[in-house]
Amino acid sequence: MVKLSAPSFWFRPQVKLWPAVLTPLAWAVARVARCRMQRKGWQAPVPVLCCGNLTVGGAGKTTVVIDLVQRLQARGVHPHVLTRGYGGKVPNGTQVMPAFHTARDVGDEPLLLARYCPVWVGGDRAVTARCAVSAGADCLIMDDGFQNPSLGKTVSLVVVDGAVGLGNGHVLPAGPLRETVEDGLARTDALLIIGADRHDVERLAQSRNLPVLHAELEQVDAPEVLRSSLYVAFAGIGRPEKFFEGLRSAGIKVVEALPFPDHYAYNNRDIARLQAEASRLGARLVTTPKDAMRLPASFRQNVVVMNVRLVWRDPQAPECLLDTLLARQA
Structure with a gap:
C-alpha cells in the first residue's frame, strides 16, 4: 500500500541535521510568503471568515467549516464556502454541483461541503468571492486560503491539530510550516486547537495575546x-x-x-x-x-x-467568534 509522504523529521524536533541543511531554502520560502501576503486583496461587501492553518496537511478545517456553516444558517445567515478544490480541473469560479461533478472535477472537500451550502472552487479567492456574492451569499467562509492574499479577511481562525502542533517549527522544506509562526500569528484573530494540546501551542498563542479555543473531533x-x-x-x-x-x-x-x-x-x-x-x-x-x-x-x-463531528470545549466559543465576524462587517 502507498505510504504517507511527509518527512518524519518534520514532526521530530530532536532531529537537527535535515532542518539545518534545508534552512537556506526555508528562509527563501518564508521571504516569498511574507512578500506575497503584503498584497492587498479584494474587500468583499459581506463578512469573510477564513479557516486556515500554518502547516501543510489536514488539521480538521473542513469539519470546522461545516460546523460554522450550520451555526450561521441557524442565525438566518446564508453563507457560501470558498475553497481551492485540490486536484480539480474545473475553471476558477465554478459552483460545485454534486449531481454533476466528481472529485476529479472539483476535489473531495468541495463535494462534501456542498451537502451543506453553496460551494465555489478556484485558486483566486477574489473571483470565487465575487461569484458567491452575485449568487446571494451574505457571508463567505474560506476553507483554507490563510496564505492567499487575493481576498481580504474579516476574521481569520487558525486551526491546529493538537497531536502534532506546528511540527518542528521550521518552514518548508525544513518543516511543515507554510510561513513563519510569527508572520502567521500576526494575522490571526483566534486559534483553534483540535484534540489534546501535546505541544504547548496554547502557551505560544497566549504569549501573543491571541484567544485560544478548544474542540475535539468525535466519531458519530x-x-x-x-x-x-x-x-x-x-x-x-x-x-x-x-x-x-x-x-x-x-x-x-x-x-x-x-x-x-x-x-x-x-x-x-x-x-x-x-x-x-x-x-x-x-x-x-x-x-x-x-x-x-x-x-x-x-x-x-x-x-x-x-462521520465525525466537532465538539467545542466551550459551547459559547464559536458563537462569540461569529458575533465578532458579523459585528465587524456591520
Whole structure:
C-alpha cells in the first residue's frame, strides 16, 4: 500500500541535521510568503471568515467549516464556502454541483461541503468571492486560503491539530510550516486547537495575546452492529492516524489500518487490494467521508463511511467568534 509522504523529521524536533541543511531554502520560502501576503486583496461587501492553518496537511478545517456553516444558517445567515478544490480541473469560479461533478472535477472537500451550502472552487479567492456574492451569499467562509492574499479577511481562525502542533517549527522544506509562526500569528484573530494540546501551542498563542479555543473531533456514535464486526480502515487525509484512533475510541474493531497520502485518487488496483485485504481478514471496509468522495459510486456502496463531528470545549466559543465576524462587517 502507498505510504504517507511527509518527512518524519518534520514532526521530530530532536532531529537537527535535515532542518539545518534545508534552512537556506526555508528562509527563501518564508521571504516569498511574507512578500506575497503584503498584497492587498479584494474587500468583499459581506463578512469573510477564513479557516486556515500554518502547516501543510489536514488539521480538521473542513469539519470546522461545516460546523460554522450550520451555526450561521441557524442565525438566518446564508453563507457560501470558498475553497481551492485540490486536484480539480474545473475553471476558477465554478459552483460545485454534486449531481454533476466528481472529485476529479472539483476535489473531495468541495463535494462534501456542498451537502451543506453553496460551494465555489478556484485558486483566486477574489473571483470565487465575487461569484458567491452575485449568487446571494451574505457571508463567505474560506476553507483554507490563510496564505492567499487575493481576498481580504474579516476574521481569520487558525486551526491546529493538537497531536502534532506546528511540527518542528521550521518552514518548508525544513518543516511543515507554510510561513513563519510569527508572520502567521500576526494575522490571526483566534486559534483553534483540535484534540489534546501535546505541544504547548496554547502557551505560544497566549504569549501573543491571541484567544485560544478548544474542540475535539468525535466519531458519530456507531450502532452496535458496527461494533460487532471487524474492519479494515483506510484513509487518504492529512493525518490518517487520527481517523484510525477515533474508530478505536468509538469501539470499532480495526484489524488493519491502511494510510494513503492526502487527497489520494484511488484507482482500480487500489480498490482490488482493499477488497482482497478485507476478504482475507473476514472484515468490512471503513473510511472517511472525504475518502468516500474519491471512490467510484459502485464501490462506495460497499464501504462504511464513518462521520465525525466537532465538539467545542466551550459551547459559547464559536458563537462569540461569529458575533465578532458579523459585528465587524456591520
